[in-house]
């Protein structure tokens with residue numbers, strides 16, 4: 001599932017390629033992905049100029065138009081969502097390659113197929129494609145109102161990336177209850193943007209067991225955890241995201257962070273630091289991997 005670094009990778013790519021484009025048409029091919037809006041509402045976006053592409057946690061916010069005609073297209077990539085921009089002269093591809101996870105994916109910009117739910121064309125001949133084979137992704141439309149009027153956005157805690165570490169440690173402690181470190185990291189109302197990959201990697205970087213009850217972790221170790229979260233997310237962004245299965249950036253290219261993981265997806269393999277066999281168990285209802293020697 002795309003987490004903060006993957007969504008940030010899509011955001012920066014779309015911002016570079018889409019800002020300034022004027023939408024000519026917006027076609028919804030599968031209305032099931034829409035939430036609180038209709039295909040007709042989206043068709044009404046024709047003529048709007050893309051002003052900015054922003055991100056809030058795992059949500060992409062495509063800012064359109066200006067003044068009273070301002071609106072925001074909100075996209076959540078769900079499990080397998082891909083949001084790509086194809087310029088007018090860019091060819092599509094049907095070449096497949098094998099990922100480290102064993103999955104095969106196409107290389108480069110994907111053409112429109114049965115999994116493409118939304119196609120927005122621009123006056124310059126470019127197109128924004130939202131493709132999502134498993135259909136857990138969602139598209140919402142906000143009018144000229146504050147983002148907080150959207151319940152999905154208003155309930156999110158502060159963004160987990162580039163937050164002040166001391167403030168982050170305080171937030172974690174204040175909201176932890178009797179829950180495990182992993183459960184608190186996955187709770188989007190506490191800190192927003194972390195999912196299974198970056199929760200496990202952050203715990204490893206901080207040398208903390210993910211199943212440890214957070215209230216029992218010392219203040220000093222929580223400060224280390226907060227700094228580790230930032231570093232791990234930062235590395236994910238620099239590596240253009242983790243492409244374990246479906247994730248691609250806005251140009252259809254995969255990221256490289258999957259080659260740089262310490263624990264996620266490595267159950268049973270030797271720890272990259274101490275060579276101890278990595279352990280796996282279900283923590284906070286998610287498959288969780290940790291090193292029994294490095295993490296206490």
Ligand SMILES: [Zn+2]
Pocket residue numbers: 271272273274275276291292293294295
């Ligand atoms: Zn180890």
